[in-house]
Amino acid sequence: MFKVYEVKENVFANNEREANKLRKELKERKLFLLNLMSSPGSGKTTTLVKTLEELKDKLNMGVMEADIDGIVDAKTIAELGVKTIQVHTGGMCHLDADMTRQALTEMGTEDLDLVILENVGNLVCPAEFDTGAVKNVMILSIPEGDDKPLKYPLMFEVSDVVLINKIDVLPYFDFNIEQCSKEIHKLNPKAKIFPISSKTGEGIQNWIDWLVAAVHDWQQ
Amino acid sequence: MHELGIIVQITKSLAEIAETNKLTEIGSVTLEIGEVSGIIPSYFEDCWQYYRRKNELIRNAELIIEIKPGVTFCEDCRKIYETVKYGKECPFCENENTFLVEGNECIIKQIEAR
Numbered sequence: 001m002f003k004v005y006e007v008k009e010n011v012f013a014n015n016e017r018e019a020n021k022l023r024k025e026l027k028e029r030k031l032f033l034l035n036l037m038s039s040p041g042s043g044k045t046t047t048l049v050k051t052l053e054e055l056k057d058k059l060n061m062g063v064m065e066a067d068i069d070g071i072v073d074a075k076t077i078a079e080l081g082v083k084t085i086q087v088h089t090g091g092m093c094h095l096d097a098d099m100t101r102q103a104l105t106e107m108g109t110e111d112l113d114l115v116i117l118e119n120v121g122n123l124v125c126p127a128e129f130d131t132g133a134v135k136n137v138m139i140l141s142i143p144e145g146d147d148k149p150l151k152y153p154l155m156f157e158v159s160d161v162v163l164i165n166k167i168d169v170l171p172y173f174d175f176n177i178e179q180c181s182k183e184i185h186k187l188n189p190k191a192k193i194f195p196i197s198s199k200t201g202e203g204i205q206n207w208i209d210w211l212v213a214a215v216h217d218w219q220q
Numbered sequence: 221m222h223e224l225g226i227i228v229q230i231t232k233s234l235a236e237i238a239e240t241n242k243l244t245e246i247g248s249v250t251l252e253i254g255e256v257s258g259i260i261p262s263y264f265e266d267c268w269q270y271y272r273r274k275n276e277l278i279r280n281a282e283l284i285i286e287i288k289p290g291v292t293f294c295e296d297c298r299k300i301y302e303t304v305k306y307g308k309e310c311p312f313c314e315n316e317n318t319f320l321v322e323g324n325e326c327i328i329k330q331i332e333a334r
């Protein structure tokens with residue numbers, strides 16, 4: 001005979017426990033894990049490359065590519081002399097804390113200060129699964145439109161930083177940065193918003209300064 | 221895709237519960253799914269049928285879905301209303317200073333197992 005077992009547990013609770021455990025270990029190892037999320041084509045790889053170029057003399061870094069076109073992306077990044085691995089999501093639309101832990105082990109993180117995880121390009125699933133990262137960063141690019149906070153609220157709720165990318169093309173789109181920032185702050189009052197162009201480099205320094213400070217804070 | 225990811229996550233929790241309680245077979249899994257959780261019950265059912273063939277523990281498990289309605293609270297007039305019917309704008313005072321109280325969850329309520 002079957003017996004009834006009351007569970008009453010949020011589906012994500014198990015992953016959240018794993019993620020918190022991973023974060024604690026990262027703290028002990030003084031390793032900063034950054035989870036980078038966005039829709040496909042918003043400029044994750046371009047922004048990553050810019051970021052790595054700016055920081056490669058200051059920090060020891062690694063990159064984990066979960067993107068489907070990751071082979072191309074991993075190659076671009078390896079050319080910068082940064083440690084890179086390809087993460088296999090097994091056809092899944094996101095990475096969870098377990099998969100992230102495995103990827104970190106596979107890569108080897110001794111003497112690294114910062115690992116950046118390029119998550120799967122999608123605004124829904126990655127937001128639901130805590131990877132164990134210290135901070136979440138999302139990229140929203142100008143051509144995608146300023147209504148994204150309304151359509152994908154959870155993504156904006158979980159992001160510590162929103163990079164509004166491709167501001168060099170602002171004249172061609174009716175993207176209202178001020179209005180969009182307001183919507184983001186309604187969902188997440190603590191979110192830092194940095195308008196940037198990974199192409200021209202405009203605004204990048206603000207983002208780099210934030211990241212360096214966040215890594216130092218974590219390593220204290 | 222989205223639904224499948226959640227099912228994989230559920231089976232991880234179920235595996236833990238099974239281990240703690242020394243269970244080998246699950247007969248049913250009851251989920252409470254919020255109306256505005258973004259989960260589509262019919263996709264969820266399809267993914268369940270697909271995934272249970274790959275997972276020993278839930279091979280014979282029936283999926284029971286209970287839908288929980290979305291409820292929104294208005295901070296301006298302090299009333300609650302049905303989220304799906306009215307959305308972000310409060311039907312009483314027409315302001316948008318509102319937030320979701322309930323209806324975004326996905327909870328494993330109970331299982332039948334042995």
Ligand SMILES: Nc1nc2c(ncn2[C@@H]2O[C@H](COP(=O)(O)OP(=O)(O)OP(=O)(O)O)[C@@H](O)[C@H]2O)c(=O)[nH]1
Nearest residue numbers: 040041042043044045046067121165166197198199
């Ligand atoms: N104008 C402009 N184009 C940009 C900017 N950043 C990236 N791009 C272009 O946008 C396209 C996509 O950029 P990627 O960096 O490959 O974007 P991604 O998010 O890594 O894309 P996927 O990995 O395919 O999801 C490329 O053609 C880039 O050159 C920017 O700031 N301004």
Ligand SMILES: [Mg+2]
Nearest residue numbers: 044045067073
């Ligand atoms: Mg890319």
Ligand SMILES: [Zn+2]
Nearest residue numbers: 294297310313
């Ligand atoms: Zn009202």
